[in-house]
Amino acid sequence: MSDPALLPAIVDGHDARAPARLVHSLRHTGFAVLTHHPLDVALLQAAHAEWDAFLGSPAVDNYPFDPVLQDGHVGPERSETARGHAQRDLKAFFHHYPDGRYPQEVSDAALRCRAQAEALAVQLLGWVQQELPEAVRAQLSEPLPDMIAGSRRTLLRILRYPPLRGDEPAGALRAAAHEDINLLTVLPAATAPGLEVLGRDGRWRPVPCDPGMLVINTGDMLQEATGGWLPSTTHRVVNPQGDAARRPRVSMPLFLHPRAEVRLSARHTAGSYLEERLRELGLK
Ligand SMILES: O=C(O)CCC(=O)C(=O)O
Numbered sequence: 016m017s018d019p020a021l022l023p024a025i026v027d028g029h030d031a032r033a034p035a036r037l038v039h040s041l042r043h044t045g046f047a048v049l050t051h052h053p054l055d056v057a058l059l060q061a062a063h064a065e066w067d068a069f070l071g072s073p074a075v076d077n078y079p080f081d082p083v084l085q086d087g088h089v090g091p092e093r094s095e096t097a098r099g100h101a102q103r104d105l106k107a108f109f110h111h112y113p114d115g116r117y118p119q120e121v122s123d124a125a126l127r128c129r130a131q132a133e134a135l136a137v138q139l140l141g142w143v144q145q146e147l148p149e150a151v152r153a154q155l156s157e158p159l160p161d162m163i164a165g166s167r168r169t170l171l172r173i174l175r176y177p178p179l180r181g182d183e184p185a186g187a188l189r190a191a192a193h194e195d196i197n198l199l200t201v202l203p204a205a206t207a208p209g210l211e212v213l214g215r216d217g218r219w220r221p222v223p224c225d226p227g228m229l230v231i232n233t234g235d236m237l238q239e240a241t242g243g244w245l246p247s248t249t250h251r252v253v254n255p256q257g258d259a260a261r262r263p264r265v266s267m268p269l270f271l272h273p274r275a276e277v278r279l280s281a282r283h284t285a286g287s288y289l290e291e292r293l294r295e296l297g298l299k
Pocket residue numbers: 172174190195202205210250251252266268
């Protein structure tokens with residue numbers, strides 16, 4: 016039997032117990048799902064629709080990926096290969112940083128979603144800070160919300176997983192199993208299901224993602240900063256079957272990155288940690 020305790024909790028953001036419930040779920044599953052969050056869902060859906068069209072159009076080639084600044088567009092032919100995998104992911108994406116390029120072909124809807132998600136992120140990091148055991152909190156070089164204050168490194172990734180054509184290499188997935196590099200990831204519900212989390216029992220479980228929900232997960236940097244008290248958790252995006260295979264999937268995760276000089280642990284600053292991981296991904 017699958018252990019229901021390993022399913023990410025669905026936490027009502029209006030509930031007074033939300034901070035404790037969210038952090039409990041992060042601790043035990045690496046994920047939590049928030050309802051009644053402050054993001055404007057209609058704005059998000061408008062951003063999804065226009066980015067679906069843009070990322071599927073030739074105009075994206077006006078914004079080739081910049082390996083130094085790490086912004087711009089990466090098409091399916093150059094997409095990431097997750098650690099330990101042979102096949103590239105079946106996805107295209109655009110990276111937006113506060114000081115980076117933003118395409119003129121789309122409205123500012125995604126930027127407005129970004130601002131809302133960043134405001135929520137400060138609140139969520141405050142919840143985590145408050146719920147950490149004292150011994151773990153004492154190890155932090157500064158409070159978690161402060162780590163991202165003034166950071167120019169928080170990354171908005173706008174992903175489009177194209178419809179499947181049927182000739183994909185065997186074993187290729189929309190996103191192969193991986194862990195995120197950053198502190199926390201804030202991921203408003205994508206346009207279709209597919210996200211799965213690996214439980215401690217070795218079983219994959221779908222992450223609930225109805226419209227109006229928002230997924231939070233722990234990344235490697237938060238695992239590093241909390242000495243493993245909050246584990247970074249493996250997740251993937253599986254390929255749809257049947258009719259759903261003919262539809263693209265759009266999602267817009269925000270990856271919270273501290274300022275480069277923020278000390279995560281005795282061995283790593285945020286800057287040194289990121290450098291190491293980007294090399295492994297083949298993005299540097
Ligand atoms: O598209 C998704 O739902 C998740 C994407 C993801 O895990 C990532 O880009 O790191």
